[in-house]
Amino acid sequence: xxxxxxxxxxxxxxxxxxxxxxxxxxxxxxxxxxxxxxxxxxxxxxxxxxxxxxxxxxxxxxxxxxxxxxxxxxxxxxxxxxxxxxxxxxxxxxxxxxxxxxxxxxxxxxxxxxxxxxxxxxxxxxxxxxxxxxxxxxxxxxxxxxxxxxxxxxxxxxxxxxxxxxxxxxxxx
Numbered sequence: 001x002x003x004x005x006x007x008x009x010x011x012x013x014x015x016x017x018x019x020x021x022x023x024x025x026x027x028x029x030x031x032x033x034x035x036x037x038x039x040x041x042x043x044x045x046x047x048x049x050x051x052x053x054x055x056x057x058x059x060x061x062x063x064x065x066x067x068x069x070x071x072x073x074x075x076x077x078x079x080x081x082x083x084x085x086x087x088x089x090x091x092x093x094x095x096x097x098x099x100x101x102x103x104x105x106x107x108x109x110x111x112x113x114x115x116x117x118x119x120x121x122x123x124x125x126x127x128x129x130x131x132x133x134x135x136x137x138x139x140x141x142x143x144x145x146x147x148x149x150x151x152x153x154x155x156x157x158x159x160x161x162x163x164x165x166x167x168x169x170x171x172x173x
Contacts, residue, residue, distance in 0.1 A: 035108075042100045052097045059089055091131035102127070129170070136160055 020028070044052065069082035078084075096103050106127055113119040143156045165171050 039101060039104065042104050044100065049098075056094055056097055059094070090128070091135040092128050094135070095127070095131040136163060 066082050066085070070080050073080045073082050106123055109123055110120050113123075140153075140156050140160050143153055148156070
């Protein structure tokens, strides 16, 4: 049996030329350089990172002390006194402390978005939810990587499930 082959005709299509003017190209390049300079201006050196990590550690240790104390004042109709402090720090704040470039990117996006009523709110929620989820996963990962017992990891997993399910803005009731 003889095979038949079809002949396919292909045509080379010219790539469209860049429709931008030299002035527009120069403006884009200038903006790119300004963005890079701006990013470099907020980047941290090793000593600054070390200082900020030490600050974050102190904050996390304070949170740990609050958690240790909550066992003794959990029976209440209000916020347990050990957790009711005015100077609350959230995961977003920790992210900004460790990596200020993230806040820069967020601010850039806010400036570039059209005057949409919800755009800034969506960006803030995106950043906060990402930081919060990353922190929670990091707590569980820390227990696993530190060699915690299976019982402790199971307890941490149950805590993560409860904490996540308790977030009414994230989970259905």
